[in-house]
Amino acid sequence: MNMNFKATSSFAETKDAADELKQYKSRFHFPQVNNSDTIYFCGNSLGLQSKNVEAAVLQELQDWKNLGISGFLKATNPWMYYQEYFKPTLSKIVGSKPDEVTVMNSLTVNLHLLMLTFYKPTSQRFKIIMEAGAFPSDQYAVETQVKHYGFDPETAIVEIVPREGERTLRTEDILTTIEQHSGELAMVMLGGINYYTGQLFDMKTITAATHNTGAIAAFDLAHAVGNAPLELHNWNVDFAVWCSYKYLNGGPGAVGGVYIHERFASNPDTPRFAGWWGNDENGRFKMEKGFKAKANASGWNISTAQILNMVSLKASLELFEEAGFEKLRVKSVDLTAFLEFLLHQLTNLNFEIITPAEPESRGAQLSLYFKEKGKEIHNKMIDSGIIVDYREPGVIRVAPAPMYCSYTDVYRFYEILRDNY
Numbered sequence: 001m002n003m004n005f006k007a008t009s010s011f012a013e014t015k016d017a018a019d020e021l022k023q024y025k026s027r028f029h030f031p032q033v034n035n036s037d038t039i040y041f042c043g044n045s046l047g048l049q050s051k052n053v054e055a056a057v058l059q060e061l062q063d064w065k066n067l068g069i070s071g072f073l074k075a076t077n078p079w080m081y082y083q084e085y086f087k088p089t090l091s092k093i094v095g096s097k098p099d100e101v102t103v104m105n106s107l108t109v110n111l112h113l114l115m116l117t118f119y120k121p122t123s124q125r126f127k128i129i130m131e132a133g134a135f136p137s138d139q140y141a142v143e144t145q146v147k148h149y150g151f152d153p154e155t156a157i158v159e160i161v162p163r164e165g166e167r168t169l170r171t172e173d174i175l176t177t178i179e180q181h182s183g184e185l186a187m188v189m190l191g192g193i194n195y196y197t198g199q200l201f202d203m204k205t206i207t208a209a210t211h212n213t214g215a216i217a218a219f220d221l222a223h224a225v226g227n228a229p230l231e232l233h234n235w236n237v238d239f240a241v242w243c244s245y246k247y248l249n250g251g252p253g254a255v256g257g258v259y260i261h262e263r264f265a266s267n268p269d270t271p272r273f274a275g276w277w278g279n280d281e282n283g284r285f286k287m288e289k290g291f292k293a294k295a296n297a298s299g300w301n302i303s304t305a306q307i308l309n310m311v312s313l314k315a316s317l318e319l320f321e322e323a324g325f326e327k328l329r330v331k332s333v334d335l336t337a338f339l340e341f342l343l344h345q346l347t348n349l350n351f352e353i354i355t356p357a358e359p360e361s362r363g364a365q366l367s368l369y370f371k372e373k374g375k376e377i378h379n380k381m382i383d384s385g386i387i388v389d390y391r392e393p394g395v396i397r398v399a400p401a402p403m404y405c406s407y408t409d410v411y412r413f414y415e416i417l418r419d420n421y
């Protein structure tokens with residue numbers, strides 16, 4: 001733990017003054033409580049609106065108003081190529097080649113679509129490994145896929161459970177499970193960061209072990225994208241999906257994202273469920289028979305780009321590009337360590353941090369398990385203008401997103417906890 005921290009408000013103010021990214025806070029809108037800005041630690045559920053979003057949305061409305069159909073080629077940002085605009089920044093954020101990413105649909109829909117490409121169960125190889133307590137939507141998607149192919153979820157889905165008395169998974173246990181099911185394993189599908197515990201998995205090692213068995217390595221990056229460092233291409237991950245409304249601040253229900261390794265993405269013969277937007281652009285409007293996939297991740301696009309569902313993400317990514325993801329991560333590691341340091345001062349309080357203590361095993365979020373009064377503490381925070389979320393039984397998730405949270409925000413959370421319990 002960092003011993004250079006101090007549990008005082010003046011220390012927090014000094015840290016804020018020295019923070020190179022401090023100006024970004026003023027570029028966001030904050031929900032109001034009692035006419036003042038709230039402190040927002042819920043960026044892991046719905047990121048805030050950056051102030052450039054409104055003008056960006058109005059621009060698209062204006063172009064639609066003035067141009068009608070010709071907006072596809074003549075809008076300020078021609079709609080025809082809209083998904084292309086995301087590739088440079090998104091590929092930096094997930095660590096891929098630009099041609100390995102695209103935006104489309106939403107997370108769970110994309111998980112289904114990419115499982116149609118990658119999950120090819122046979123009577124020999126049909127098992128999918130997940131973490132126990134995966135996000136419900138992922139569980140439902142995998143359960144119904146398995147059933148769709150006539151397998152029994154009880155045998156086809158292998159859930160990895162923490163050891164007795166532990167809250168998070170050990171990498172060695174994940175690797176052992178992969179090994180144990182080796183001959184029957186079709187796919188490993190884990191959250192890059194578990195939404196509940198905040199544990200960041202060692203995706204590189206897990207991918208290598210999965211490939212050793214001949215199975216597909218897939219990750220749901222809902223809580224990892226825009227939060228933790230990712231190198232999907234170098235780690236050799238087969239595919240990944242994410243939503244854009246958490247740390248990426250794309251807005252409620254914003255368009256989702258996918259990554260498909262180029263060894264599959266560049267091959268138009270890789271199986272998929274297709275639509276005209278994934279067709280080679282030169283032929284798209286010829287309305288001919290025979291799907292010819294684009295030779296990159298965009299070949300999985302199905303429908304016309306949903307401009308109004310993409311525009312706020314486009315605006316938000318400009319801030320990531322400007323701030324630089326590496327700098328955001330450096331601040332994030334320090335900010336979360338400061339939160340952890342402060343929480344460790346509260347030795348008389350009956351709670352436990354269930355998120356791993358090592359920075360390389362977590363993102364911004366710390367999950368606090370309160371053996372009692374969790375809901376009460378949560379309510380107190382909300383009344384005090386601090387937005388955090390609560391999950392039964394007794395877990396408060398605190399996610400200081402480095403883009404718009406300060407050291408003083410974190411200190412304030414600590415102060416309320418200290419003075420009220």
Ligand SMILES: *Cc1c(COP(=O)(O)O)cnc(C)c1O
Nearest residue numbers: 106107108135137195220222243
């Ligand atoms: C937020 C989240 C989802 C949400 O999926 P949608 O299809 O966007 O509603 C799914 N999986 C995980 C792991 C999440 O954290």
